[in-house]
Amino acid sequence: MPNSQTGREKVLAYIEENNVQLTDLASMYGYSKQDFTNYLKGSLQNTPMAHKIILRIISDFKIR
Template sequence: MPETKPGREKIMEYLEENDISVTSLAVTYGIKKQDMSDFLTGRKTTPRGNRVILKIISDLRIK
């Protein structure tokens, strides 16, 4: 499974810089808050988690 740590870190930085909560992000993507938190921290590394990370990066245009 590809490593998503750099992407996860960039998402977390983006959330902090833009005062967006993990809960808000989870609601936006229709994902349970705990699952979103697990995806962003790397506690849960699944194909679905990877898709969510890539989708967030694409949607928010994070570079």
């Protein structure tokens, strides 16, 4: 599975620049805040589910 570090960094930058709360984003995608945080920043970063979530956020918000 390819590394998604660049995509993750872009998603986190978008979240910060647009004052989006991780809780709100987690709710929007149907995840708990803890799981969502682990997918983006923590122990679950390099899992297939994390890659799927990052790709979905990039696609939904047109992050480039």
